[in-house]
Amino acid sequence: FSQFKALFDAVNATTGSLQSRGEAHVTIITPPEFDRVLKPAGVTIQEIEEIAQQANIQHSRLTPVCL
Secondary structure, three states: OHHHHHHHHHHHHHHHOOOOOOOOOOOOOOHHHHHHHHOOOOOOOHHHHHHHHHHHHHHHOOOOOOO
16 A cells, blocks of 8 residues: 555545545456456456466556556
8 A cells, every 4th residue: 555655645635535445456357357257258266366376466566547
């Protein structure tokens, strides 16, 4: 969340209405994408997790552009 705090504070300074849950996450695959595309194709959550682990996505460097 610390990488996004400056953006959060800047936006909140203009609107004053954002609330923080003290966390940030990036959605790679949405539930509808999984349910409508991947699951019917036979892809499992376990396979997605394995790919994510192998790709080391938890350590990706991100640049916030919006909230």
